[in-house]
Every structure is written in C-alpha cells, then in structure tokens.
Amino acid sequence: MGAATAFFLRQRGRSVILLERFLVGQQASGVNFGNVRRQGRFLGQLPLANRSRRIWGKIAELTGSDVEFLPVGHVRFAWHKEQVGVIEEYARHARQLGLDLEIIGRNSLRERFPFAGGLAVAGSYSPNDGHANPRLATPAFARAATRDGATVVENCEVLSLEKVGDDFQAETPQGLFSAPCALISNGAWGGRLAAAFGEAVPITPGGPQMGVTEPAPYFIRPVVGVSTSIPDEVIYLRQIPRGNVIFGGVRRGPVSLEVGRSKFDPANLAPQFLQLVRLVPALRHLRIIRTWSGVEGYMSDDLPIMGASGKVSGLYYAFGFCGAGFQLGPGVGDVMAELIDTGSTTTPISDFTIARFVQAREQ
Template structure:
C-alpha cells in the first residue's frame, strides 16, 4: 500500500496530523496497532488546559486553545468541548506566593492569560470549596472535551478528506530504501515518502527503527468517575501544590484525576490499578470539597501514557534520517495540544518549517554533547 505520508499511531496527534495533511491534498495512511483512541488519547481526563503550562509550551498551547473554540465547526464533528474555566486552588499563603512568582515570570514573557483570585472570588466561583482555601489562579479560556469523541472527530474529518485509517495493524519493521520508507505491518506492507511517528507509549520503538534513540518511559495515569451528584462545580478544578484534579459534567458525574499512576504493562498492552493511590485521591478531593464525601465511585481505569524526563514532548524532525518526523512523549498533558500539533507536523512535512520555535522539543535534546 502506497501513500505520500505514513502516520504510525491513531491517537489524537496522529489523527490531527492526518486531518491537516489530507486537507492540504496529501495522500495519507494512518496505521494503529489497536484502535484509534485506545490508549492515552481516548481515556485521559479530557483537560483542555492552558493554565500552568511549561513556558516552552505556552505558544503552542495558546494557538491550540484558539483552535478548540471553533473545533466542532471546523471538523464537522462533536468533540464534546466545553469552555468552563479552570481554577487551580491555593491552600495557603505559600501557594499564593508561588502563584505570584509565576505571574511575574509570565508577565515578563508577555503572557496574560492566568489571573490570581482572592478567597472571596474563589468562593464565588466554587461555593462548596473548603473554607481553609485562600485563593487561586484561573484561566478563563480553559475547559474540557471528551477524549474519545475528540480523537474520533479528527479521524472522521481526516477520512472525509481521503485519509485512510487502518486499525489492528502493528508496525513490525521500518526502514529507508532509496527515497522511500518501507514499513512492514502484521498484515500489509506500506511505502511512503514520509513517515510520522505518533506512536505514544510505543514511540521509542518506532524512533529506534527510524534511527533516533530517545529516553522515553511509560506509565499508567488513573482516573475514576462518580455516580451523578447535585451540581456543585462548574469550573474544572486543580490545585497549585496538591494532586487534585476533577471536573463535574453536565449529567452530574464527577471525573477525578490528579496524576496518580497505576501499573503499566506495555509488553502485554494492559494496565493495573493501584487502589491505595485511588483512595488517596478520593481523600484529597473530599478535603477540598466536603460535598464529595457523599460521592460513590462508579468506575475506575488507567491509560498507557508516554513520558519524557523533562515532561516536555518530542515534536519535530528526526535527526538521523530524512523525511521522518516525531510527535510523542506528551507526559499526560498532550490532549489539549492535539489540534496545533497536527497543524505543525503538516507544515513540517509539506513546507519544511513551522511558525513555532520547536527547539525545546528536539528529540536529541538529551544527547550528550561532545566538546
């Protein structure tokens, strides 16, 4: 099977890249070893978050946030996006000092999207928050989407422009022969001028086939969702210094995250929950919001996520092979950046450059430099 571009990985990064490339007229094949959105892209918390980003990510994240505001209309499919505001809670004066120091740094860099709020405004926005909390930081543009819906929306939009998504097809081999990349899947062979590595927790294996070595790790971030509750929190909620993350959906259910990790078994394509950590996340949530003491947990799960040592993704060209590009290692905060990352990769593939500074995301940034 032949294409202009072969994308390995059918998560949100791969499907968004396929969409932007197909829109520009490229013949695109996406191959996914399971099904589109099976791992991190389809089972994450769905946070569409600009607040609290690493400074290196902010330009990309801001551009992506603008795209999210009209994404349903642009794709012609429902992503479940809701602009709800994100509040990171300060539990004490130390947290407020941390927020003020970051605010000064942000303003110096020209970023004004984060705003510190006092205790009165915190309680106005979150009436059920614990009386001990003293304030927080908000970003008005932030919100959430439904991960599987959003990933599927990009996939369907890409297919509308002629992209082909092949599921259940694992890459067993990949090599450069002449001016083409040849990939051997479990069922078919593929040939393309360009290859794009969006393989998530398995991306280091694909990178090695391309010729790039990378210190990627993987883990299993856990989530749980409650039965329906009375509505008590419209904003998405986090905390400055605690592992707190939750959102209440329109149907009353509450999704609880916080970054606790279970056990990842990448070789066997599965995860296992750590119930002690989930219990700790429940206690933390109830400390911040006593109303949550009445909540009953309905379901718990974990995804397989790729992490880089500095928690910044790899985005950009391969360094040891031509016509190869990477987008992986988003370290549990890549969902929001999916729309813009797809656009960036399409620009790199077709035009050879991006309007963003991608140097912080180079795949070889951890290589030892010989002087």
C-alpha cells in the same frame, strides 16, 4: 496527535496513511482526563497550547462532530502560602505569551467558587480553558481525515519501520505500507521506533489513575486542579453537565508495553479521595462507580518529543507528551502538518527536538 496530523495534512492536500495499533483513540488519547487547559504548562509550550486552543474553539466546524468541548474555565487552588508567589510569577510570564490568568485571594475564592472547601490560600483562574470528551475527540479527527481522503487502517501494528531508498516502509500484519515521509506518534511506544533510527530517548511508561462518580446536580462548572510541589497533592476533577464527576491524580500505576494495558491500583483510591474532598467537600457523599487507567509516555525532562529527526530526512516525531497532551493534540497536528508540508513552522517547537537527548549524551 496522529489523527490530527492526518486531518491537517489533508487540509494541505497531502496524501496520508494513518496506521493505528489498535482502534483510533483506544490508548492515551481516549482514556485521559479530558483537560483542555493551558495554565500550569511549561512556559515555552504556551504558544503551541494557544494555537491548539484556537482550534478547539472551532473543532465542531472542522470535524463535523460534537466532542463535548466546554470552555467553562480552569481554576487551580494553592494550599500553601509559599505557592502564592509561584502562581503569581507564572501569571506574569504567561501574560507575555498570550495567556491571561486571574489570581484570586483566599477571601474571594469561596465567593467565586462556592463548591470549594475553604482551605486554599489562593487560586489561579483561566476563564477560556475547559474540558472535552477524550472518547470523542480523536475519532472525530480520524473520521474527518477519512472524509477528506485520508486512509485510516485500524488494528494495524507497525512491526518495523525503515527507510529504503527515498521511502519509508512500514511492515504490518496487514501488509507493507510506503511513503516518502513518516511521523512516529505512538505515545509510550514512540521510544522504541525512535531507537531503531539511532535516536534513543529516556521515556518511561506510566498509567494515570482515573475514576468517575455517580451523577449529582451540576454544581462544579470549571475544571479544578491544584498548584503544588508535593506529588501526592496533585489532583484534578471536572463535572460534566449530566452530573458525573471525573477525577484523576495523586499517583501513576504500572504499565506493560508488551500487553499494552495499565490497571487501576485500588491502593490509590483512598489518597485520591482524601484530596478530592479537600477540594470539594460535598464529593464525600457520592459513590465512585468506575475506575480505569491507560498507557502514557513520560520523558525524563517532562517535555515532549516533537519535530524533525536529527538523523533521518523525512522522519518526524510527536510523542512523549507526559500526560498533558490532550489539550495540545489539535495544535500538534496543525504544527506537524505545517512542518511536514513546508519544512518549517510558525509556532516555536525547538524546546521539544529529539536532538536535545543526542546532544546531552555527546557532552
């Protein structure tokens, strides 16, 4: 979010300083699954997701880098009959918001997606979604922002942020940085800085549980997920052209914000693998060669914080994307740059205002 905002602010001619706690893309932005999906989101988020998808389509041109974005489609399988009505209703509403989804019945699923195990009762297919490499995307925006004149300072933790007169001052181990506007976009740590400005929010850190298999012949083209109300059935996977299958889901691991790391819990691997072979039986023959985790921030209502501060002029937020921010990143950057530069945005983001928590406490 921060790197994309820096890039789009430079496109608008604004001077920018991007302060990175570690390296660009080292935290959640670089260790996530890499899903560029729109379906399954909160419906009010679709205008933002659609704006972001348009940027993904020209990301190589904008940044000058190949981030391995592949619009190969995204399919969600439903295991239970009662879920069919859920995906059908979602598709009806999504169509009104610019996202066309195809509902596929049981008999057509195996024909369309021969890798599937045949247990799903229906599926929802979004043909223009896909995946990208999270290790490449954020650094690409940061390099492009630097190319265009932004200042990017890595290994520069913000120890404190306060407004002094008309400017914000960020204290860091590398000195004091000042600017008339400030964007807090530091993921799971965002709640701490927001609280310092009197805008505490209910954010909880969590660690996604990720893994990757040895390479196999390329046979799973779309990104694959599940539509379910049962948390232990939540699984997702994608195969990259060189053959490895990347996967995640089922449970989250513990996180230490002080250490800034999250570990993969080996106890999660068995339930993950059960769900993986439920989706794609052929995966039972592959070795898992690496597992990892990261640090993500989850809001109590599963919606991010995005927009202007309700208390301090010139202060903005973009954090707490609840493990679903990778696809949104370019769009968030574009919207936040528009908001900071003009005072408004053409994409609705009122559902994500930090003021919703202040209002809830006052009621």
